Amino acid sequence: MIIDGPTIASLTARLSEVDERRVARYPGGLGGRQPVHTCYVPASKVGPTTPRDWGEQALAAMDEHGFDLSEDLTGRVKAKLAREPVEDLRIDFEDGYGAPVSEDDDARYAAGCLVRWHAEGIAPFTSGLRIKSFDTPGLRDRGIRTLDIFLETLGDPPPGFVITFPKVTAAEQVEVFAELLAVFEQRLGRPDGSLKFEIQVETTQSIVDSDGRLAIPRFIAAGGPRVTGLHFGTYDYTAACGLGAGQQHLGHHACDFARHVMQVSAAGTGIRLSDGSSNVLPVGETPAVLAAWRVHYGLVRRSLEHGFFQGWDMHPAQLVTRYAAVFGYYRESLAGDARRLAAYATRAESGLLDEPATAQALSASLLRSVDCGAATAEEITQATGLHLDVLRAFYERAIQ
Incomplete structure (x- = not known):
């Protein structure tokens, strides 16, 4: 005898709430364009033409040192560097910033530069800033002040504007930051939920918390729809794991574990992933530049093969191997x-x-x-x- 409808309905009724929770938490891919990289530029080094400057420096490095690419790929990379060298840029007020003379002045100036880039049509597809972390009271207060000054100077944020929230160690930090952004929106007269941020995964506590649970799902829940990305921090994370300096690199298996946790935690949420950086910079004489390019090229390809379609670039000449690796990967x-x-x-x-x-x-x-x-x-x-x-x-x- 076939089970009657009312019996089935009574058995499955309690799954409705499960279905609703799943759809709310896992809406699927975000869709739209994801940048292939994020370029980090110290706030003290930002200028009126920074995105264009990075492209020109990359092209100059390519012409001076060469790189073993096919004619077709060389042409495509050069065209990209001339047309849109930087897809995503983060103005850095954290580790790469150093000891400023006046962070207030740098915040105003950097925000003004971002406005100018958009006015002159040279702005990256997406952009934003990285503030100081919330894990130290003094740094926390300084980071909040810098963000306040930057947002006030910026005015209406451009499309794709995002804030990088570094060195997260507890879900409460994410929750407070999300609430802080709501306060900024109200004070500046901006729509609710318009300020977005990405969480930087660069501490061991951002992978496994003190109770032995995966931490990232709680971070995502704490930030809610404001969280748009998870960005891996190579060197803070590998140092926190206790690795020696020679083993602190993006290809280490410790990084693979962290990336896999990021993947399974973000899967289906619409939150995008970005891999970390290489600190082997393509500078100096040609042999040193080519060696650094080979390292960077290999790491970018490795990231792509692991399902990380975005990563950090720390130097203009890294744009050469970023696009060489990305274009080669897709065209193959x-x-x-x-x-x-x-x-x-x-x-x-x-x-x-x-x-x-x-x-x-x-x-x-x-x-x-x-x-x-x-x-x-x-x-x-x-x-x-x-x-x-x-x-x-x-x-x-x-x-x-």
Whole structure:
């Protein structure tokens, strides 16, 4: 005998609340463009033309030292450096800032530069600032004051404006910071929830808390919809793990563990991930520059292969290997991904039994390649036979 409807309804009724909680906490991918990097520039070194300067310095380094790329890839990288060298930039008032003469003055000046970049059309796609951490009372007060001055000088934040919240060790810090941003919004007359921030994962307590629980899910809950990203901090984290200086690098397995925790904690939430940086800078004579570029190129590729599609860049010349690695990664997989998606879309025999989740991943990769400039929309449409709107529908699982 088939179970009657009322019996099934009574058994499953209590799952409605579970469904609602899941949808609220795991709405799926954020969609839209994610920058391939975040460039950190000390506030004391920010100027009226910083984004353009980084591109010019990167092109000069590429011309002076060369890099072993195909002609096609070289042309694409140079075009990117001339057109849009910096996709995301964070004005740094924390570790990279040093000992300023007047942080108040630097906050006003840096905010004014950001306004000018937008007025002159050279601003990065997204931008923001990194304030001092909340783990030391004196630094906390200084960071709040700097943010207050910066926001007041800035006026209406530009699209994609975000604040980096570093060295988080407790969910309460995130909760207080979110409440502080609400106070700023009210005082400055800005819409509720308009100020967003990313959490920097660079302490052991941001991975496992004192009770042995994963910490990041509690951070996300404490920050609510204001939290847009999790950014890994390579050197503070590896130092906190007790690694020797020679082992403090992005490729260490200790970093892999932290990144995996970040991934599973953020999966399905719409919160984006960013990997850390390489402190091996491409400066000096050509052999030293080429050696640093090889290190950086390998680390960027490693991040991409681990599902981290954004990372930090600390020096203009790192833009060369950032785009070389990113463009190479997407172009190498473009033809195969396009064939698989086209076969899935037409339900054609392809030797692979792909599912909606795979179609989503294939679409995401192809869309990212267009967003960053590794490929054009026309190339993707020609390769797949599908308009980008169809790819976006696959990514959003609107088409199964």
